[in-house]
Amino acid sequence: MDVTRLWEERSKGFWNEAVRYLRLLGNSGFMFSLYALFLAGGYFYPSFIEWLPEAFPVILVLVGIFTYLLTRCPLRTFLKEGDLVFLLPLETKLSSYFRKSVIYSFVLQSVTLTIILLLLGPLFQDRVSSDNSYIYIVLFFLLVGNAWNNAAHWAEVRIQDEDKRKKHIAVRSLFNAVFCYFLFASAPLWFVISVLMIMVFLYVFYHKKLLKLHPLKWEVLLRLEEKRLSAFYRFVQSFTDVPHIKMGVKQRRLLSAISDRFLWKSGSVYSVLFGKAFIRSGEYFGMYMRLLLTSALVMYAFPSEWFRLGAGLLFLYMTSVQLKTLWHHLDTAMWPDLYPVSNTEKQIAFRRLTKKLLIFQTVLLTAVYWLVSVTVMPGFVILAAGLIFSVTYPVYNRKRRVLQTN
DSSP: OOTTTHHHHHHHHHHHHHHHHHHHHHTSHHHHHHHHHHHHHHHHHHHHHHHSOTTSOHHHHHHHHHHHHHHHOOOOOOOOTTHHHHTGGGGGGOHHHHHHHHHHHHHHHHHHHHHHHHHTHHHHHHHTOOOHHHHHHHHHHHHHHHHHHHHHHHHHTTOOOHHHHHHHHHHHHHHHHHHHHHHHTTOOHHHHHHHHHHHHHHIIIIIHHHHHHSOOOHHHHHHHHHHHHHHHHHHHTTTSOOTTOOOOBOOOHHHHHHHHHHHTTSOOHHHHHHHHHHHHBTTHHHHHHHHHHHHHHHHHHOOOHHHHHHHHHHHHHHHHHHHGGGGGTTTTOSHHHHSSOOHHHHHHHHHHHHHHHHHHHHHHHHHHHHHHOSOSHHHHHHHHHHHHHHHHSOOSOGGGTSOOOO
């Protein structure tokens, strides 16, 4: 095995596969919805800035966004399960491999930071600083802070105790919050540089010791890699089959306790399985809530009545597309196939769950519209169109040889 070329081969293999999936996304109706949303957002962006009240804490919102982006540090190592056996003996020869992984993660995260800051540029110049050069100064310091976070995160993943790692992440987020606040509050640059020097001091005298005292935690690295891959493949699975996808499981005890009161009364085994999968598995519930909150914020933020209507229906469609992946969640488990239950019951249970989720979203979006709008009639249009769509939208994909009508 040529370890010097291993990282290039792994990264190239991933991107060759990812590009094929991205081409499918580019030809999908979901991507068309995103394009339409971006175009509409760009058109109403200036109106949104003018409408935004002066008392709105724009600085705190920007601090929160970039604190989160700096702290998250999505590490990509391209490790595979077999590496725990075959690469472990070669750990001493893999320093360049992991160095490239950290640099790769830093570059991708820097691109994300740059894009988001530029997208927020008009808001930044209107509420933070009208000086065109200052946004580039902020970008420079954000990229420097991003480098520190990635380096510190690489040291933190060597800690075996998950609670200790979370405490380290909390400390980093605190430093990032202070760092971002000084940037977006237009504080003197020596404030920002002082925080940055403290960060460097921490890395030199603390994080570097972690690198020396603790060996690599292959299980932690593999778990982080699987998490990043799953996030990508879960999104892709909305449009095509991804047979090697792995789903995580979250307890969500409160939601599970509330849902159990209704799921077990349904009398359908697949109603319980799909309900549990939606609440506890992967990112179904998180995806649903993110789209719900985002749609509510878009409808609240933009002044045009008909744009609010279109945005509500667009987000409802996006949610329905994402919910399609839930149908295939049980495909990798053999036990449901052993149940003495027909496939028709599975279809009925899935239709029932998706209908309830889409109808619930429709009702909430209608309520949001009536709260923020001065006219009532478009709200009834949202409600009627949303209910019709929730009942008639095809929640199955023909290419996957399953039922097409709801």
